[in-house]
Amino acid sequence: MRRILFITTRNPFSKQYSGDRLRSSQIIKYLSKKNKLDLVYSDVLTNEAIPDKSFKGNKFFFKRSLFLSLINSFLQLLKINPLQLGFFYSENAHKFIENQHHNYDVIIFHLLRSAKHIPSNFTGKKILEMTDVYSDNYKQTFDQISFLNPLSYLYFLEYLLIKNYEKKCSNIFDKIILVDNNNLKKSKHILKDKIVKINNGSFIQKKSFIFKKNNNKIIFIGNIKYLPNKEACFNFVKKILPKINKKFPEIEFHVIGEISILNKIMLKRYKNVKVLGPKKNLKPLIKNSICGISNLNIATGMQNKILNYMSYGIPSICSFKSFNNSELKKGKDLLVYKHDDELINFIFKLKKNKSLSNKISNNGYTKVKKSFNWDFVLKKYSKII
Numbered sequence: 001m002r003r004i005l006f007i008t009t010r011n012p013f014s015k016q017y018s019g020d021r022l023r024s025s026q027i028i029k030y031l032s033k034k035n036k037l038d039l040v041y042s043d044v045l046t047n048e049a050i051p052d053k054s055f056k057g058n059k060f061f062f063k064r065s066l067f068l069s070l071i072n073s074f075l076q077l078l079k080i081n082p083l084q085l086g087f088f089y090s091e092n093a094h095k096f097i098e099n100q101h102h103n104y105d106v107i108i109f110h111l112l113r114s115a116k117h118i119p120s121n122f123t124g125k126k127i128l129e130m131t132d133v134y135s136d137n138y139k140q141t142f143d144q145i146s147f148l149n150p151l152s153y154l155y156f157l158e159y160l161l162i163k164n165y166e167k168k169c170s171n172i173f174d175k176i177i178l179v180d181n182n183n184l185k186k187s188k189h190i191l192k193d194k195i196v197k198i199n200n201g202s203f204i205q206k207k208s209f210i211f212k213k214n215n216n217k218i219i220f221i222g223n224i225k226y227l228p229n230k231e232a233c234f235n236f237v238k239k240i241l242p243k244i245n246k247k248f249p250e251i252e253f254h255v256i257g258e259i260s261i262l263n264k265i266m267l268k269r270y271k272n273v274k275v276l277g278p279k280k281n282l283k284p285l286i287k288n289s290i291c292g293i294s295n296l297n298i299a300t301g302m303q304n305k306i307l308n309y310m311s312y313g314i315p316s317i318c319s320f321k322s323f324n325n326s327e328l329k330k331g332k333d334l335l336v337y338k339h340d341d342e343l344i345n346f347i348f349k350l351k352k353n354k355s356l357s358n359k360i361s362n363n364g365y366t367k368v369k370k371s372f373n374w375d376f377v378l379k380k381y382s383k384i385i
Contacts (some may be wrong), residue, residue, distance in 0.1 A: 005097070009041070184197060
């Protein structure tokens with residue numbers, strides 16, 4: 001049994017859904033089964049109670065001030081460090097970790113932004129759950145934004161700072177966890193012998209998809225406060241859905257996930273768009289669905305939304321940029337498109353072709369059940385701690 005401290009910058013068990021929270025909560029629950037694990041987390045939000053049935057270890061919460069987060073971001077910039085290191089930094093959390101680190105054999109830092117909390121003189125194993133190569137995410141975002149937008153220069157600066165810091169982390173941490181082969185290809189600046197690939201996983205649900213000619217929903221699941229998801233939703237309702245509705249006026253686009261009030265109002269202005277907000281029980285929402293989509297133009301790692309769709313047997317369509325897992329087969333487990341016309345064509349085929357729709361549904365569901373169960377994919381963690 002190992003004594004583990006897990007450090008993250010958001011409540012992993014929050015009711016607000018996001019892919020990073022889902023992954024961190026599953027790692028915590030998995031490692032807690034055979035080890036003593038304590039949790040340190042900070043947030044600008046008020047602390048949400050974590051029920052014992054989710055996690056029975058010690059929980060230490062530190063509230064961050066938004067004002068201090070902005071000041072800390074500026075201070076990190078002066079040190080030529082990424083802004084996010086300062087924004088997510090908590091002085092009280094850091095003091096606690098400095099005073100308590102000797103009680104643990106292993107410390108796991110969730111995402112690059114928590115790495116600033118690494119204690120001095122810790123002699124145990126240090127693991128960075130980086131998940132994605134974040135520098136690439138910022139580079140893709142910079143490429144997507146007009147150079148006339150002042151934010152584009154901020155994204156480019158952060159890209160350079162994060163890439164340099166990712167390189168530094170190679171010399172600090174014993175192991176760095178990445179989520180898929182696509183991230184491995186983009187990690188040449190990180191020492192190869194430090195990297196371990198551990199996939200995302202999914203919960204196995206009862207298969208709910210039933211092909212019917214009157215199915216009329218296209219599903220998108222994700223945190224719409226996250227820029228790549230927001231951009232994907234607005235791109236779909238502006239450019240794709242109108243073309244689909246010319247042939248099938250009854251087809252609707254259903255958005256499920258955390259979203260700001262402003263973006264909710266703006267999306268609902270478009271015809272045949274339903275914004276449902278964050279939902280824990282997806283089963284009643286996916287009834288009459290044609291497919292689930294991951295139409296991201298900015299993507300670094302394996303998208304949890306794809307595994308989520310497959311876990312219910314919903315046929316999945318994803319952009320080429322979203323497709324980065326060699327264990328999933330194009331045209332068999334899911335459909336992968338390279339341009340908008342191909343996306344529209346795939347949706348039409350899944351709407352009309354029962355054979356194709358059931359093939360993608362059954363193969364995707366079987367693959368997730370066999371290869372992406374959380375307990376199965378997280379076995380590697382037992383070996384590296």
